[in-house]
Amino acid sequence: MNIGDKIRRLRIKNSLTQEELADRCELTKGFISQVERDLTSPSIATLVDILEGLGTNLKDFFNETTEEKIVFTKEDAFETDNEELKYILKWIIPNAQKNQMEPILIELESGGNTKEDFPHEGEEFGYVINGSIYLHLGKEKHKVKKDECFYFKANSNHYISNAGKTKARVIWVSTPPSF
CATH class of the missing domain: 1.10.260.40 (lambda repressor-like DNA-binding domains)
Known part of the structure; x- marks a missing residue:
């Protein structure tokens, strides 16, 4: 040093x-x-x-700290495929669970939906890249189309679904990490 x-x-x-x-x-x-x-x-x-x-x-x-990685490539992403619910979930920032927010990319096939998430501390944000989705918040249902976004406090059960005919792609950010 x-x-x-x-x-x-x-x-x-x-x-x-x-x-x-x-x-x-x-x-x-x-x-x-x-x-x-x-x-x-x-x-x-x-x-x-x-x-x-x-x-x-x-x-x-x-205390020698390692350089914080700023830019991530598609090779850094981790992917899981849920054939039953018809979605692919990509953790686009590796080990994001250690951070204050966790961004993911979700690809929902027609008729697909994510697993229902239970109420928790924090907030959620999503941006629809392609297609359209329904955001389910408790008993409410909100349609979110391409180039629209959603933002809510995670104080009720929530999930997204794709009732459209084409694949939907959504960037979804949770704070604190919950995916």
């Missing part, structure tokens, strides 16, 4: 000059400059002071 570079990036992220950081830590601007260029190594006590001045601590500073 390049400690000096990481300190410099944290300082810039916090919108501090070398002099401002030095003042917070009761050090000199020259010393901060030397640390950032890896020309000198601070003692543990001094490093703790610098990190406190940057709003962090030793544990968080040295």
Whole structure:
């Protein structure tokens, strides 16, 4: 790990000059400059002071996190096929259950429907890409056509069905994850 570079990036992220950081830590601007260029190594006590001045601590500073994946391809998706209910469900973001929301892509054949989901904390959003569907919320039934969307609090039983003659494709996002 390049400690000096990481300190410099944290300082810039916090919108501090070398002099401002030095003042917070009761050090000199020259010393901060030397640390950032890896020309000198601070003692543990001094490093703790610098990190406190940057709003962090030793544990968080040295905790190496992996880069968060931002873009996903079709190869990243996981798919399950329910022939009985006539749908294909694709988890388009792998391991989304660990996130606050879980987007999926559902392809419903004519006459197909998803499994009924029970009330839970959170909200649901869907966008119909192709075809049309019925959104079933408790005893209510709402038709949602291509290029339309739905949004609701998940406080009643809910599922979608395809009463049309063509395949329906829907992006469905649940928070918290429930698929």
